[in-house]
Amino acid sequence: MPRIIMLYVRWVDAFNRVIGRIVMFMIFVMIGVLLYASVARTAFNSPLIWSIEVSQFLMSSYYLLGGAYAMQMGSHVRMDLFYSRWSDRTRAWVDALTILLLIVFLGALLFGGISSTEYSLRYGEKSYTAWAPRLAPIKIIMTFGVFLMLLQSVSTLFKDIARARGVRLEGETLE
Numbered sequence: 001m002p003r004i005i006m007l008y009v010r011w012v013d014a015f016n017r018v019i020g021r022i023v024m025f026m027i028f029v030m031i032g033v034l035l036y037a038s039v040a041r042t043a044f045n046s047p048l049i050w051s052i053e054v055s056q057f058l059m060s061s062y063y064l065l066g067g068a069y070a071m072q073m074g075s076h077v078r079m080d081l082f083y084s085r086w087s088d089r090t091r092a093w094v095d096a097l098t099i100l101l102l103i104v105f106l107g108a109l110l111f112g113g114i115s116s117t118e119y120s121l122r123y124g125e126k127s128y129t130a131w132a133p134r135l136a137p138i139k140i141i142m143t144f145g146v147f148l149m150l151l152q153s154v155s156t157l158f159k160d161i162a163r164a165r166g167v168r169l170e171g172e173t174l175e
Contacts, residue, residue: 001167005158012155013072016148020069023062030058050131057138064145068152092164099157106150113143 037051070076083091117139119125126132162168 001158001162009155009158012151016068016072016152019148020066020072023065023069026058026062026065030055030062033058049129050133053127053129053131053133057133060138061141061145064142065148067145068148071149071152071156089164089166092160096157096160096164099153099160103150103153103157106146106153110143110146110150113139113146117143 033051033054037048037055040051041047083094086094117136120134120136120139125135127135
C-alpha cells in the first residue's frame, strides 16, 4: 500500500483511539447528572427541568463520538450466519463492500448534519422544551462524531482492501 494510505490509517486510528478513550469517561458524567436529578427530586422535592435533556445530549455525544472507536475495536454488531465460514480474504472483500455502503450513508448523514448545524447556528435554534437550550452545540458534536466515523470507515476500507490482497498495511504477508 502507498505510504500516504499507511500514514492516513495510522493517524485516523490513533486520533479516534484517543477520542474514544476520553469519551468513555463521559458515562460517569451522565451517571452524575442522573444521580443528582434523582436525589434533587426525591430528597428535596425539587425536580430539575434540565436533567433529562442534558442526559440525552450527553448520551448522543457518547455514542456518536465513540462510534469510530467502536468500529476500530470491532465492537459493533455483526450478523455471523455465513461470515465465520468464509476465508479471511472473502471476509475482507465482503467487509470492503459493506464499508463502501456505510461510507455513502455517512456521507449523506454528514451533509445533512452540516446543513442542520448551519441552520441552527444561523437562526439560534432552540429546543422546544421548558428549558429551551440552544441546539447548535449538540449539533456540532453530532456532526463531528459522524465525521470521525466517516474517517474511520475510510481507514477500515483501506485495511480491508489490504487484507483482501493478502498483505498488512505495514507490508507483511498474512499467514
